[in-house]
Amino acid sequence: MSAASLKEKYIGKLTFWKVVFFIVVAIGIYATYVRYFRGLGASTNLSDQFPWGLWIGFDVMCGVALAAGGFTLAAVVYIFNIKHFHPVIRPAILTAFLGYLLVIVGILFDLGKPWNIWHPLVMWNPHSVMFEVAWCVMLYTTVLALEFSPVVFEKFRMEKPLKIIKSITIPLVMLGVLLSTLHQSSLGSLFLIVPEKLYPLWYSPLLPVFFFISALMVGFAMVIFESYLSARAFNKSLEKPLLMEIARGVVFMAMLYLILKALDFTRRDAWGYLFQANFETLMFWLEVGGGVIIPMILLSIPRIRRNQTALFWSVSLVVVGLVMNRMNIAITGMQRSAGVTYYPSWMEVFITLTIVAIGFAAFRMIAKHFPIFETTEPIPAPIKKKVKVSVRSKQALLETS
Amino acid sequence: MSYGILFDVTQCIGCEGCMYACREKNNLPDNSEHKLSAKNYTVVKSKDDLYYRQMCMHCEDPACASVCPVGALEKTAEGPVVYDSSKCMGCRYCMVACPFNVPKYEWGSANPVVSKCVMCYDRVKDGKMPACAEACPTGATTFGNRDELLKEAHRRIDENPDQYYPHVYGEKEAGGTSVLILSSVAFPEIGYKTAGYDKAFPEYTWQVMKEIPNVVAFGGIFMYGLWWIINRRMKIEDGTMTTHMDGKEQE
Numbered sequence: 001m002s003a004a005s006l007k008e009k010y011i012g013k014l015t016f017w018k019v020v021f022f023i024v025v026a027i028g029i030y031a032t033y034v035r036y037f038r039g040l041g042a043s044t045n046l047s048d049q050f051p052w053g054l055w056i057g058f059d060v061m062c063g064v065a066l067a068a069g070g071f072t073l074a075a076v077v078y079i080f081n082i083k084h085f086h087p088v089i090r091p092a093i094l095t096a097f098l099g100y101l102l103v104i105v106g107i108l109f110d111l112g113k114p115w116n117i118w119h120p121l122v123m124w125n126p127h128s129v130m131f132e133v134a135w136c137v138m139l140y141t142t143v144l145a146l147e148f149s150p151v152v153f154e155k156f157r158m159e160k161p162l163k164i165i166k167s168i169t170i171p172l173v174m175l176g177v178l179l180s181t182l183h184q185s186s187l188g189s190l191f192l193i194v195p196e197k198l199y200p201l202w203y204s205p206l207l208p209v210f211f212f213i214s215a216l217m218v219g220f221a222m223v224i225f226e227s228y229l230s231a232r233a234f235n236k237s238l239e240k241p242l243l244m245e246i247a248r249g250v251v252f253m254a255m256l257y258l259i260l261k262a263l264d265f266t267r268r269d270a271w272g273y274l275f276q277a278n279f280e281t282l283m284f285w286l287e288v289g290g291g292v293i294i295p296m297i298l299l300s301i302p303r304i305r306r307n308q309t310a311l312f313w314s315v316s317l318v319v320v321g322l323v324m325n326r327m328n329i330a331i332t333g334m335q336r337s338a339g340v341t342y343y344p345s346w347m348e349v350f351i352t353l354t355i356v357a358i359g360f361a362a363f364r365m366i367a368k369h370f371p372i373f374e375t376t377e378p379i380p381a382p383i384k385k386k387v388k389v390s391v392r393s394k395q396a397l398l399e400t401s
Numbered sequence: 402m403s404y405g406i407l408f409d410v411t412q413c414i415g416c417e418g419c420m421y422a423c424r425e426k427n428n429l430p431d432n433s434e435h436k437l438s439a440k441n442y443t444v445v446k447s448k449d450d451l452y453y454r455q456m457c458m459h460c461e462d463p464a465c466a467s468v469c470p471v472g473a474l475e476k477t478a479e480g481p482v483v484y485d486s487s488k489c490m491g492c493r494y495c496m497v498a499c500p501f502n503v504p505k506y507e508w509g510s511a512n513p514v515v516s517k518c519v520m521c522y523d524r525v526k527d528g529k530m531p532a533c534a535e536a537c538p539t540g541a542t543t544f545g546n547r548d549e550l551l552k553e554a555h556r557r558i559d560e561n562p563d564q565y566y567p568h569v570y571g572e573k574e575a576g577g578t579s580v581l582i583l584s585s586v587a588f589p590e591i592g593y594k595t596a597g598y599d600k601a602f603p604e605y606t607w608q609v610m611k612e613i614p615n616v617v618a619f620g621g622i623f624m625y626g627l628w629w630i631i632n633r634r635m636k637i638e639d640g641t642m643t644t645h646m647d648g649k650e651q652e
Contacts, residue, residue: 040513041508047508051497079628079631080627081635111490111492120471125470128494178624208609
């Protein structure tokens, strides 16, 4: 094969986004070199006053939350048995699986001694939330790999493993939901031990609950978000009726979230913080106003749910709001007590961008070569119901005759 | 027996002998950073005519040890909170969690470790006092049994009430610390945060962590029950499972 045709096969036509991708990754590789050979001080703006920054706030905390679509939808399809959501479950699980792998990559950048990452396996401290986080990451990534494995088995027609994995689907999904519940909430629990450091707009004994509910909310939002983008990228039609239903899930979770927030603010007597002229208050309003209240109102309007562009932009607000929430807790809310202002270095930013870019590229590659999107609808839900009725009436006829 | 250190601000003359003794003991490089860092496990600071030390408080129930996922930080029976760099994976949760902002990091290293005062644990085990206490010429830093030091601290306050601010810092702060501090002025004025956090910090986390077995048990049973009921109803509905009046179920 000539060099030109090789290039054609593996790189294809150079588009604008491909050029962006390669530039970002090239800079990211340089930053990676600096990070590992010259240390965190040379590559990041982290300091003794501000030991956690962008990589914990975004790569880890947002990465995990944005992967929540996987367990949320798995629960909807397999436990609540709402089977007609099946067409969107594989992309959701793929997103979650890739998300978790990228979170692990992010952790490997952030840990001072990444080669000791396996230590929690043998050195236990069950009192540590970080220990819980470590185990949840390990176990849930394994579960996600297994949940994703049928795609690979199908592709290579491996009937036997496919049969085995399908027979344990239900326990696997339940395990995944339990681990996700623990993991999503534990990222909030990480901050329970800093009542005097985290700004009162965010510090609450209910942090783990807020993290869990907002993860469910963004889990639904991500399914819509990622379906819309996939539909555009792969020229396939959008599962619009399904997504409209999922949007209701977002609204429900947003309502639950806001009610709990209100109760929490009342109990902590923290309403006053909502009306102060400072940076934290501004960020809080942007987060909750722009990322929860406005999309909740928008998505509760049927006309907006029916319009796929409006639907997409509404759930985008939820995604951005979630990212703001996690970053506000990890960064904005911790700055005042630390007495320093932290902003990420360009190397931190480019390593994060590289990780995200690789995530997008991996999704695209896998979606292109593996059966992720169902091409043939099994039987659309309404017709299925009709079939059921006819079977029944047949039986009824047989019995009476 | 649990040891501790009593530091009396009113007796400190700011000679920085403790600082230099600490550097020598821990092989730390000479530096002029004058703040807690990977190069300084203790520093002497001043405000007006007062001199005061910053160092690890060696909490009775330390936040750093409770948050460390691999148990690299540990409260010893003798009192010092010690650190094992071979276990550490560098997550820096200890730095985030410490209410006194004590653990510092070797940011310039590609194989960094957490740095903090360990109350010269090796010396303490050998029956010697920490380097800083030995170096102190005025007795501002004294080492001994924590209970006795606490009594001594209260005795000083009682005997010279106009010389001391009537509070032993570290008696209750963060659930009590092995290092106790006496001062002539209110503690926040010289940078010792009080803020009224007398509860041991690990409790903030533990009240949630202890519910994990319940969440798993309840969640697991609830989910299985939900799945069982829904699945059974759907099977009955589409005729793959039938229930008869005699109560037998057939697949």
